Structure formats: C-alpha cells, structure tokens
Amino acid sequence: MVFEYAPAPESRSVVDIRGSYGLFIDGEFVDGHGEPFKTINPADEAVLADVACADEADVDRAVKAARIAFERVWGPMPGAERAKYLYRIARIIQERSRELAVLESIDNGKPIRESRDVDVPLVAAWFFYYAGWADKLGHAGFGPDPKPVGVAGQVIPWNFPLLMLAWKIAPALACGNTVVLKPAETTPLTALLFADICRQADLPPGVVNIITGAGDTGRALVAHPGIDKVAFTGSTDIGRQIARTLAGTGKKLTLELGGKAANIVYADAALDQAVEGIVNGIFFNQGHVCCAGSRLLVQESVAEEVLERLKARMATLRVGDPLDKNTDIGAINSAAQLDKIRELSAASEQEGAGRWSPPCQLPDRGFWFAPTVFTGVAQSHRIAREEIFGPVLSVLTFRTPEEAVTKANNTPYGLSAGIWTEKGSQILWTAQRLRAGVVWANTFNKFDPASPFGGYKESGFGREGGRHGLEAYLNV
C-alpha cells in the first residue's frame, strides 16, 4: 500500500516577525542610512520584513561602539564574568530554540527538521563550549596570559545564518573581543533575533553589534581601519578580495571558503550507511554547504550497485515546505542561487554527463531544485571542479586507492572529504593523504564545537571550533 504522510507543519505562531528591522548598534536598534532591503521567504517568495542597510557611517558607528565596549567593559572584564554572559546566552538560545528554528527555516528555506535538530542545538552548544574557555585561556597553549585582539569584523553567509553567527561570536567574545557582525542580506532575521537575546542576557551595549546590508556594507566593514581582525565565511572569490583588502595591514584574518569535497566509497564499504552518507553529504541543507560531498568517488567495482541504491534512496527524499516536519529538502535560498545551480547543471548536461532526478512535485512558488545526480562525470567537467552549492551530486569512479586520492586532491579547494571503507588501515592511509581540513570517515557532515573546522588551499585558512578556534581571536 502507499503510505502518504499527511502535512505536518510546524506552527509559525511562535515567531513574531516585525514589519521592519533596524541595525543593532551599542545595544539599541537604530535606523540605517543605506537603502533598506527586503528579506523574503524563499519557499513562497513572500516578503517577510524590511531590513535596514548600514552605510559607511553606520559601519563606523558600530565599530566605534565596539571599540568603546572593548576598551571600557569587555576587554577588562574577568574571563569568569565573560563566561557567565556566554552561558546565559547559551541558555536563552535553548529556551527560545523553537522560535529560532522556525524563524531560520522561514528566512532561509531549510527544513525545520534540520534547523530544529542540527542548527539551533549546535548554536547553543557553541556558546556553551566557548563560555567555558573564557576563564581558561591561559591553559589553551597560547602563553600564560593571552590577550584579545580587539574589535572583530565578521561577515557570514546565508547557508547556516545563526550557526555561522555562533561560530564567529562565541569564540570572539570568550577571548575578550567585541564584534561587529554582518549577516547575509538574504538571511538577516535570526541574527537580529540574536540581538534581542543579547539584550535579554544584559550583555553590555556595544559588545555585539549586528549590521545588515549587502556587499557594500561588508566591504566597508572589512576595510574599516578600526577593525583589528576579520573573519569571513563565504565564497572563495570574496575571500580573495578580503585578503587583498587586508594586504599590508598586519590585521589578523581567517577565511572559511568554498569546497568541492570528494566522498570516496571503497568497494568494501558498509554500503547502506555509505548511501546514507552520500545523501547526507550532498542533500543536507539543499547542498548549501561549503563542505558538501559534491563529488562522489566510487570504486568502479561497486559503482553500479551504489548508484542503484542511491537512486532508490533519493526517491524517498521529501522535497517541499520547509516548515513541514517531514521535509528532507527545503527551498533554495534565493533566485540568484537557483540560477547558478541551473546554469551549472545545464552545462554539465551539455558536457555529456547523465542527469537523473527522482520524480518529485516541486511547489509552484518559491525557489526549488530537485535532488539531482550526474553520472559519467569526468574530472574535466565544470561540475566536478566548480562549487555548485546546491542539491546536485557528481559521480566519478576510480579503480585503486591511489587513483581515489589523486582525484580527490585534484582541486584548488581543500575543505573536507569523506571515506567509506570497513578497512581501518585503509581509512587512515586515505585520511593521511587527503589534502582537506576535515575528513569524515564512515560518516559525513558532522559538526561539533569541540572539533576544529577549516580548509586547506583555496578553502581558506584558520580554524573554527575547539582549542584551535581560539587562536584567531587571541593576540598570539
């Protein structure tokens, strides 16, 4: 029989979206002086709110507020007291978790199951983890009394809006820095809700400043002379621009950029779990993941079998309303991103790769892309080289472990990789040779505040998470 799951929408009533939002500077919401912009729900293109845009003067105000807060309040504050603020924030995030999850799904398009079970719990965990470091920095291996850097300018992407905020703000604050953070223009709402959480936590004004806007705002922030450290997560092209902007300034910079991860499946893998790992690797968060396993490298002797199982599994993926608790794949975040995915997919078809998607009904309104797999992809195809940042998997094959590693490393990126084999020594052999900052063996897309994350080569530099994540925010 056919077992249809009835719609199971999460209630929107838990969130209260205001008509318009200002900038959060020095503990207050204030008007911006740029042209306000609209943020929309990518699942139905409905306008959610008008959002202020920070111009250079607004950026300057935010940086000044952060400087004063750094010098007068946050910098001199004992680590143990900073820790308690961060613990308090972590607790409020847990208390308001449903609200954050629903708002994230509405503004971003990601399935509620992910924002509820992955994003928001990790956000709380991140603050909880770094809170504990605030009064233990002398034990972190950076000298007996490491000092904060000062004011951090942070620019984050739209794929994990609140989680990326946590990755940036939690370690910065724990180390005694103050921050000016710019969320992505398509997903500003949870950052602005976080501003409210800062107020509920009585965080001193100016310690966290949230400024909204698009590329110009971001450029003004990273170029501002009052910023001591820049942290950016986003595309490799923008990362390059920022590195050029900061050239010769001596300012600290960490970049977490693009990727084209290889997910290597050896013939002896636990195939059912490998198929889950492939699915999780590329379809998690609509493939809007810098570390997505977008290149499946499968050993030729099991390629057919893996592909068959993969297709059967893909046919069970549920694409649709992000707020439906049974949705596996939500909406593409923006029209612009959808265009990119379509363009690269079309190019791949022209290059001769075989395209397949399971039958699935996509909603009429909003931005949608069916889960897609390309077979017969060669290393020379654009889709095997360029980051697609969408639910699109390229399948390549290999014959020997050496060939797998060579192909996996044959990219300017080096963020992540996956290995599937039941042979322990082969895991370690492969992991040693992969030029990537995160290697998931017999699992994929796992994140934890205790675990350093970041790339090799053009995937950027610096690490976020763990003890390593402190270094970017300490004057060492």
Place this chain on the structure above:
Amino acid sequence: MTVTELQGFLHGLPGVDQVGAEERAARLASRSIKTSAKAEAIDLAISMVDLTTLEGADTAGKVRALCAKAAHPDPSDPSVPKVAAVCVYPDMVEVAVRSLEGTGIGVASVATAFPSGRAPLEAKLADTRAAVAAGASEIDMVIDRGAFLSGDYGTVFEQIVAVKDACGDAHLKVILETGELVTYDNVRRASWLAMRAGADFIKTSTGKVSPAATLPVTLVMLEAVRDYRAATGRQVGVKPAGGIRTTKDAIKYLVLVNETAGPDWLTPHWFRLGASSVLNDLLMQRRKLSTGVYSGPDYFTLD
C-alpha cells in the same frame, strides 16, 4: 552450496556501521505522522499485529479470550480491523484454531523448543509437526544461536531447512533472537542465512530476551529482505517482536518499512508486529482521532 561457500558468502556481505544504522533509524523515527496519515497507520498496524501470549501460565481460557480480542479488537467499533494472527505455544494451537474458525485470522505457533532452541533436532521437528498437525498456519522457529555464534552456519542452515520441510504448507517465520546476536553484522548475516534456507519471514526476537525488537535491528533486516528480493526475486516478510508497546512505536516501524523495504511490504502479508499490549494503545489512539477526546484504559478490554 558447501558450508565453506556459505560462510564465505555471509562474511562477504557488506558490513553494517552501528552508528550510521542507528542514526538512520533515529532519523526515520522522527517522522511526524499526523491526522489522516496517523489514522491510516493505526488501522494498518492493527491489521499487522500477531497478538501473542507465550506464558507458562497460559490456559485455554486465556487463549480463547485473546482470540476473541483478535477478531474484534474494539467490540464497540466494528470498523476496527482484525489482527493478522494469534501467536501461541504449540499445545494451545488447537484451542486457538477452534476459537478463530471462520475469522480468517491466522494461528501462529512458536516451535523448535522455543525460546532457547536448546533441544535435539528431532524434538524440534516433532514440536513443529505437532503444531502444524494441530492447525497452525504459521510456525515461528528459533535459530540455534549457539551454533551461529560459534560459526557453525551449516547447522543453523540445515535446521531451518528441516523445519521448513516439517512445516508443509505452514508459513515459516525464523526468529533470529537478535538480542543474543548482538551486532548488526550478525543480524545481517543471520537474515541472509535464514532467507537462503527458505524462511518465509524473518523475525527479530522471542520476546524473552532483552533487548527484543529495536528500530535499527529491524532496519537492517528490512534492508536484507529488500536486497534479497532484488537478488533472487523472492519476497520475504519481516516481523519485529517484543518491546513494541505504543502507537508511536508501531508507527515508527511502519515508516521504517515504507522508506526502507518499500510499500510492497506494507501489508500484513509481508510485515507483522509481534506484540500484545500495543493493541490497546492503538485502539485508544484510534478513538482519540475519531472523537477528539483522550480516552482511558478502562474503555478497552484487558484480556
């Protein structure tokens, strides 16, 4: 096939990563089945129940009461489907067969020195023949876990073949007793072993060993029947048994079937729930859906 080939085959099956399998089962368990889907799932689950009593204290009276419940789970509501089968010890088969005459409900009997299986093969076969002779339409045998764990797959295989032969027309469910096999790799191997030896169904547990059925164990068994059909064309059923107590539990198993083996298995013919107490919870939830009011245990029969 020689014993060596059998061993080579079983050890050549892809491994099961425990963490990955449990994660997958947990994720499927988080599906939200509401309203019309829930109503449909509850009726389906009721129709899949093997209503079971396997106590030393079982009497004819107890079995008759159970059979009455099986045919009319909720006497006040004739739209409630009947269960799939009643599951009893061999000496109670006759009582059950008589009680269920004309209902279309099957009589399953555990056999082969259930639950331990620690008896000579002849005794196990006699046990089976007696149950079949008394009218059992389904036999739930146990495998020799000791032989399996010692690597003596040949013995396990031959015993299943012999019991299958003794079953005649009765369907054979092979109980793996996964709680004693412990690892998912063993569960997968035992599933294939049982299927290749002729099992019509593979069943998780006797209910006498903890843990009994779990979602990840059932997931691994559903993968096995799916792959076995893909390889041979023959479809084998799955029956988790023991530990399924609530409607929520039952629905999680249905989701697991739906998204692992697929809709072909979503019938009482190919999927059963070995349970007893779950039935009243299913009835209670069913009434909540139809009346909108939470019900209580006093409104459903305890048999």
Place this chain on the structure above:
Amino acid sequence: MSERMTDRLAVRKTYKLYIGGAFPRSESGRSYPVTDTKDRFLANASHASRKDVRDAVTAARKAFGGWSGRTAYNRAQILYRIAEMLEGRRDQFITELRHTGASKTQAATEVDAAIDRWVWYAGWADKITTVTGAANPVSGPYFNFSTPEPTGVVAVVAPDSPLLGLVSVIAPAIVTGNTTIVIASEPAPLPAITLAEVLATSDLPGGVINILTGHRTELAPWLASHMDVNAIDLTGVAHEDRRDLEETAAGNLKRVHHPATTDWADDPGTARMTAFLETKTVWHPVGV
C-alpha cells in the same frame, strides 16, 4: 676568497643555485658580484630568474610527498645530521661570516647558534603534533582527532642575517614536512650556498630546500603569484614591499607569514612552525 698563497693560486668556488638537490647556474646565465663590507670582491653569485623560480617550485612540489610522508623520527634524524655537517664546517662558516662584517667572536657565536638551532628544531619533528594536535571530545559516538600537517610548498624570503637568520626561517618550515624555495639574503648570499653544500651531504632529499640567490624584488613577486606555492614567508621583505606581495599572494590564498620581531638570538618559539601547518580533523564512528 681564501688567502692568496705565495706559492700557488687558490682555487675559487663557483657559487651556483641549489635546486632539486643539484647545483645549477641560473638558466638566465646572469650573475652579480658579491663584495665584503669593505667593498672587496668576494665572488659572483648566481642571479636567478623567474624561470629558476619556476624550476625551484617544481622541485619543491615534487619533493613534498616524499618528505612529508617520512616519519617524524626520520626528519628529526636528518635535521640533526645537518647540524652535524654544519659543525664539521664550523671554521668555513666563521670565515664566510667574517666577510659579511662580523667579528671573529660574533661570527663564531652565530655559527654556533645556527648549529644549535638545527638541533633545536630537529627535536621538534616528533613533538609538534603532540603539542598542537588534539583528541576532541565531541558530543556523540565519534572518535575525533586533529593533527597538524604541513601546508605544502613554502616560499621563504630570507632575512639578511646570512646564516642564523637563514637557518631560523628554513628549519621550522621543513621540520614539519613542508618543502621550500628560499631567496637568500641579497647582499650576503654566499653562506646560503655554502649551507646548500651542507644540505646536499646531510641525507636531505633533493628539492626539500631550494636556494635561489639574486634580487628579492625581482624574484619574490614570482613566488607570491605562483599558484603552486601554498605559503609565503615575508621575513626578508622590506616593509614597504609587503603590501603588494600580500595582495599578489591572495591569488591562491597563500598563508602569509610576516613576523614582527627579527632578533634571531631570541628563543624561536613554535610560531614559525605553526605558521606553515594545517590542522586536519578526522571523524570516525565508535561502534561494533
């Protein structure tokens, strides 16, 4: 260079480049005169070109897999061997340093410090992972560990401290498994080439350290822009030239190191090693 004897003419050394374990002349055929502090001619140093940069990067990349794949213990042995070989040539280096203006005592102190620095870094080979790696207690059934790995091919613009400064920038880069292209001090390049003779006899695989002499301002931009170079150390670059090189280095997001301090007598710390290390984190489920 050596003292003129009355009875015979001394045999001079030709100072060439050190690329891939060999001593080629610059492909450009160019050289430039090197003089001592009193402007007396010492030797003609090779004046490397962009093509020599290219060849050196190729050699460094080729050597990377093998060098980074050696055991840390083996790298330690080789670095210690370099110290042994340097010790054996102590007097030669003292003489060379005196030509750069050092007094006899200063020269001896610097050579000794350079030898000791190799020894210090040799010992780090099998300890840096312990100090900078970690087993991370993640919230779930996973074993998670982080280890440092070499960044890859590192370009080094060496400072003018012709031996101690040079050793202090090379040793920390290679001890962890990186391979290097080094632009030697422009005014005092000769000790670098003599050091290459030490390296060539120390079991160090060819290509792990490649030494170029010539004009920094000519060579550094080629290294900064080279897409197969993973990191660049700007220690020997004049402050006003850093900005352009850093902008160029952003082309492939090179790791750029530009330390503030340059007192080579100081305790070096670990910063020069960690500057050219990547952290790799590996996850694996824990189950049966």
